[in-house]
Amino acid sequence: MGKSKKSIHLVAAARPNFMKIAPLYLALKDQDWADPKIVHTGQHYDVNMSEDFFKDLGMPAPQVHLGVGSGSHAEQTGHTLIAYEKVLLEQRPDLVVVVGDVNATVAAALAAAKLGLKVAHLEAGLRSFDRTMPEEINRVVTDALADLLWTPSADGDANLAREGVGGQVRRVGNIMIDSLELMRPQIEKLQPADDLRRIKEPYGVVTLHRPLNVDDPAKLGLICETLASVSQTMPLIFSVHPRTRKRLEDGGLFDSLANRPGLHLSEPLSYLPFMSLLWRSSVVITDSGGLQEETTYLRIPCFTLRPNTERPITIEQGSNRLCTPEELGALVAESLESPRPEKPLPELWDGKTAARVVESIKAFLRQN
Known part of the structure; x- marks a missing residue:
């Protein structure tokens, strides 16, 4: 990969995003080739919904804070797109990682893709098949834009194959379990x-x-x-x-x-x-x-x-x-009145998803 570190943006907006980027940030910061930066769009601005989560999960304060705040779907998406584009023009990271399915997910992916920057989607391929859900629109559009798509389970792989996405699909497991085990x-x-x-x-x-x-x-x-x-x-x-x-x-x-x-x-x-x-x-x-x-x-x-x-x-x-x-x-x-279910856990829900994602990033950036 060369001697210079690769700049990687980890974009977070809402509470579940923070739990997904924490294990990945911690895994990336230990790599001598990676320079991860947390980008907080500010969609959740209540202290218990955002800053406390970073402390709990052992992460530093975000290096970039867009301060988007609340608003309608269009307002949140538009404000994130405008604010993040300015950051991208200045920093031009080697990879933008978006997670989940909130408005900031699709906005950040769109801003990066339009500037010709590489985009990866963590938790790709999930589908409710209900277009009345704003999150479903965000998922479909983000996956269409992404160059690298990390799925948590086999149904995600199947959904992306059906849609014919152009990016590389890699099943890595469920990063939420990494956070849970990290903090157990x-x-x-x-x-x-x-x-x-x-x-x-x-x-x-x-x-x-x-x-x-x-x-x-x-x-x-x-x-x-x-x-x-x-x-x-x-x-x-x-x-x-x-x-x-x-x-x-x-x-x-x-x-x-x-x-x-x-x-x-x-x-x-x-x-x-x-x-x-x-x-x-x-x-x-x-x-x-x-x-x-x-x-x-x-x-x-x-x-x-x-x-x-x-x-x-x-x-x-x-x-x-x-x-x-x-x-x-x-x-x-x-x-x-019933005993707890004892079904086997889904494949790759083992607390090691972040490590698989890091290896995927390393291979992807070596190719691109």
């Missing part, structure tokens, strides 16, 4: 915060943020009724996303939920405190993508309030189940 010692020894310590096991963890569930007042009201009902038989810890909190407050639902004795509403938690709660939980109720994977690895029953998932392997080989709010109560009750 701290997660296992961390005690819950004082306000959560009194909650006795078994308990469930709840996260909700997708427009499908929180933007429709009637749907959100039904979900709240279901959570209130479930909490009568099992304590629930609801880590409330800022978007969801606003919708709950706008609909007059927040105070009634907060007053339920079995429901414990918390601010968004940074990675270590959240994973500590998740580690000890008996059930997870979510619409998140990453939690479907983490619960599969930990073999915790997960009920995903969505009609589809871009991670079907979590259903086929994991403990994840798609469901409606109407089905949720009975499914949670059933799971508490």
Whole structure:
């Protein structure tokens, strides 16, 4: 590769992105040929949703901060595209790594591709086949632009082959598991915060943020009724996303939920405190993508309030189940009476994905 180090941008925007770039950053910084830089677009600007995550995951402060902030899909995408293009024109990295499926993912990929820079997509090939999801549009466009596509599972390979993408496809496994294993010692020894310590096991963890569930007042009201009902038989810890909190407050639902004795509403938690709660939980109720994977690895029953998932392997080989709010109560009750599933873990979900990605980058940059 020559004597000069290769400049590699790792672009992060939202909480799941941080967990995906951490193991890769730590693996790359130990390479004598690599100069990794963290680019934080600023899509999540709440301290618990961003800066604390870098500390928890052992990463330095981002070397580049775009300060994009919140806004509509078009605003976030456009602002990221404009701000990141300026950085790319100045720095011209040898490789831009984008992760996941948020607006910054597709914006950064587009900015780099239009300048003739090489783009790699970590967590490529995932598909829900639901174009009403903004994330699905981001996935499809990013994969069409990428020169190097790292998939977490065989279904990702098959989806990319079907679409005829032009980039190199490499199955590397699930980088989220690397983060989990990287932080396992701290997660296992961390005690819950004082306000959560009194909650006795078994308990469930709840996260909700997708427009499908929180933007429709009637749907959100039904979900709240279901959570209130479930909490009568099992304590629930609801880590409330800022978007969801606003919708709950706008609909007059927040105070009634907060007053339920079995429901414990918390601010968004940074990675270590959240994973500590998740580690000890008996059930997870979510619409998140990453939690479907983490619960599969930990073999915790997960009920995903969505009609589809871009991670079907979590259903086929994991403990994840798609469901409606109407089905949720009975499914949670059933799971508490059943032993945890003991299915084998998906291939390459072994905590060594970052090492495989580093070798892939090294080979790719040697060729290009």
